Amino acid sequence: MTQYVLYGGKGGVGKTTCAAATALKKAREDHPTLVISTDPAHSLSDVFDQSVGSEPTHVRDDLDLWAVEVDPEERIGQYRGQVSAALDELDDLGISLDEGDLDDVIEAGVAPGTDEAAAMDLFVDYMDDPRYEYIVFDTAPTGHTLRLLKLPDVMSSAMGKLMSVKSQVSTLADSVRTFFGNEEDDEADESDHDVDVDLQDLQDRMDRVADALRDPERTEFRPVLIPETMAILETERLLAELDAYDIPADRAVVNKVIEDPTPDCDLCQSRYSSQQKRIEEAREKFDMPLTLLPLLHGEVHGLEAVETIADRL
Numbered sequence: 545m546t547q548y549v550l551y552g553g554k555g556g557v558g559k560t561t562c563a564a565a566t567a568l569k570k571a572r573e574d575h576p577t578l579v580i581s582t583d584p585a586h587s588l589s590d591v592f593d594q595s596v597g598s599e600p601t602h603v604r605d606d607l608d609l610w611a612v613e614v615d616p617e618e619r620i621g622q623y624r625g626q627v628s629a630a631l632d633e634l635d636d637l638g639i640s641l642d643e644g645d646l647d648d649v650i651e652a653g654v655a656p657g658t659d660e661a662a663a664m665d666l667f668v669d670y671m672d673d674p675r676y677e678y679i680v681f682d683t684a685p686t687g688h689t690l691r692l693l694k695l696p697d698v699m700s701s702a703m704g705k706l707m708s709v710k711s712q713v714s715t716l717a718d719s720v721r722t723f724f725g726n727e728e729d730d731e732a733d734e735s736d737h738d739v740d741v742d743l744q745d746l747q748d749r750m751d752r753v754a755d756a757l758r759d760p761e762r763t764e765f766r767p768v769l770i771p772e773t774m775a776i777l778e779t780e781r782l783l784a785e786l787d788a789y790d791i792p793a794d795r796a797v798v799n800k801v802i803e804d805p806t807p808d809c810d811l812c813q814s815r816y817s818s819q820q821k822r823i824e825e826a827r828e829k830f831d832m833p834l835t836l837l838p839l840l841h842g843e844v845h846g847l848e849a850v851e852t853i854a855d856r857l
Contacts, residue, residue, distance in 0.1 A: 545762055546671060550681040551797070553768040554778050558799040558837070559583075562768050563682035564591045564611075565853035571609035572854070575677040578610045578670060583684040588613055590843075591850060604847060610676070614666055668749045671756060760792040768797045771822035780829055796830055797857070798823055800839040 549566055551559040560581065567579035578600060581588045588611050589596045592603050600610040670679055757763055767782050769775040779796065786793045802819055805812035827834060837856050840849070 546673075546676060547678050548681065548756065548763045549678065550683055550763070550765045551768050552683045552765060552782060554775060557768045557770050557775060558797075559768045560587045560591050560682045561850065561853055562766070562797055562799065562837070562857065563680045564588060565850050566857050567609060567611070567678070567680040568604075568607070568847070568850050569854040569857055570678040570680070571604070571607040574608075576608040576610075576675055577678040577680065578612065578673075578676045579680040579682065580611075580666070580670070581613045581682045582666075583682060588682065592847060667753050667756075671752065758790045758792070760794075763792055764795075765791050765793040766795055766797055767793060768799055769826070770800045771798055771819040771826070773822065773825075776822060776826050776829065779826070783830060793832070795833045795835060796826065797835045797837060798826060799837045801836045803838050 549563075551563045551566075553559055560583070563579050563581075567577045570577040579588065581596075592611060594603065595601070596603075596611045596613050598613060600612045603609045603611050670676065765786055767779045769779045783793060783796075801823070802812065802816045805816040807813075823834065823836070835857060837853055840852065
């Protein structure tokens with residue numbers, strides 16, 4: 545089965561670098577690997593120093609390594625119509641969802657332009673793609689990531705409610721048409737049926753994503769942080785959310801760690817000492833192994849720089 549590694553954390557901590565490096569390492573171990581950016585501010589192209597599009601791009605000729613940057617607007621158009629049709633149909637019949645149900649639908653990302661919903665829809669496509677043994681996700685900053693991880697449960701519930709209401713309406717409408725001998729044309733019936741099937745398919749897709757995300761045999765979520773107090777606190781909240789949703793996380797990555805401070809540089813020594821205290825604090829709070837990555841000179845740019853990080857992961 546395909547294995548999944550997801551990197552998350554606050555902005556600017558190096559999630560994209562970690563995702564790219566992990567994908568490179570898996571590919572070097574002869575595992576066909578795809579790395580996906582679900583962050584609207586894509587930077588895989590910058591890290592790999594080559595153009596990465598909305599379809600899988602072959603990153604290196606000698607490795608089975610691929611990358612893709614999700615285009616939310618392109619993806620969301622694939623199922624926006626079916627949900628809108630269902631809501632419009634109910635509205636035309638004078639039936640509306642109650643406030644709680646409607647909130648669920650909106651929170652689920654059905655509203656146009658929601659990047660998390662598009663990313664989850666894409667997740668299923670690549671789950672079924674036989675080309676890849678490993679899929680590595682570079683997720684958006686923490687708030688987006690948490691919405692992304694909650695989405696399968698919320699959307700599945702919302703779609704279930706929509707289908708339940710539509711089923712009741714259809715049954716009532718069929719009874720009325722039978723009683724009065726008023727039959728709709730076949731084309732309209734077929735259109736209604738298509739919407740029902742699409743909604744069921746969307747619910748099934750979300751259920752499969754939820755199952756995969758919670759499977760410790762297939763999925764590992766790795767928080768990325770830097771050795772600073774605010775990053776540690778945000779990571780602690782992220783880990784609590786992951787635990788609440790039963791999403792497995794068994795290691796954290798501490799990035800941008802000073803390893804060999806210049807002996808005669810007071811500022812370097814001070815930052816090194818501060819970082820070591822924060823790292824020890826993280827060990828105590830997170831109760832999981834930490835992988836430490838060095839602070840590199842300049843930005844990680846190009847495969848040679850990514851190789852340096854890959855050796856540590």
